[in-house]
Amino acid sequence: MNPLFRSPYLSAFIWLLFTTLFLGGTAFLAMAQEQPVSNTAHQQQAMDISKVLRCPMATNLSLFESQAPIAHELKAQIFSMLEQGDSQDEIILFMVQRYGEKIRYQPELKGSTVALWFGPLLLLLVGVGICLGLIKR
Numbered sequence: 001m002n003p004l005f006r007s008p009y010l011s012a013f014i015w016l017l018f019t020t021l022f023l024g025g026t027a028f029l030a031m032a033q034e035q036p037v038s039n040t041a042h043q044q045q046a047m048d049i050s051k052v053l054r055c056p057m058a059t060n061l062s063l064f065e066s067q068a069p070i071a072h073e074l075k076a077q078i079f080s081m082l083e084q085g086d087s088q089d090e091i092i093l094f095m096v097q098r099y100g101e102k103i104r105y106q107p108e109l110k111g112s113t114v115a116l117w118f119g120p121l122l123l124l125l126v127g128v129g130i131c132l133g134l135i136k137r
Contacts, residue, residue, distance in 0.1 A: 042082040049078050049088055053095055054103050062105065 047064060053074070055066035063071045063078075074095070081091050095103050107113045 042079060045082055045088060046075065046079045049091055050075050052105055053092065054105055056099050056103060 050063035050071075053063045055061045055063050055068055055071045055074075057068035057070045058066040061071075063074055078091055081094070086094075092104070101107050101113070107116060109117055
């Protein structure tokens with residue numbers, strides 16, 4: 001007999017450890033499995049919506065790319081809203097109302113976002129103008 005298992009306390013501890021790991025692992029796998037998607041059209045729409053929205057937690061990642069817990073919650077909420085019959089525009093509007101305009105990857109063109117849309121073009125034109133001015137000198 002192995003001298004490691006001579007102690008009844010150690011044998012009981014090892015038996016309890018293996019039992020806990022086995023049962024805990026199966027419980028974890030059962031919780032980690034997602035429920036099957038009933039409608040593939042809703043699934044595709046949810047993926048499309050999650051690609052145009054930014055994750056509030058992860059920097060510079062879409063909801064589709066992010067693995068943050070809030071991203072998983074928002075993706076589930078998008079899917080449930082699609083199952084309830086909400087359209088893509090209604091879902092995006094809901095998310096914008098809840099998290100602000102910064103949740104969109106491409107904000108709407110309005111007075112407060114004009115600099116976001118035309119600022120890079122203006123900077124490019126100024127840079128080209130400065131370069132041409134320096135070359136002509």
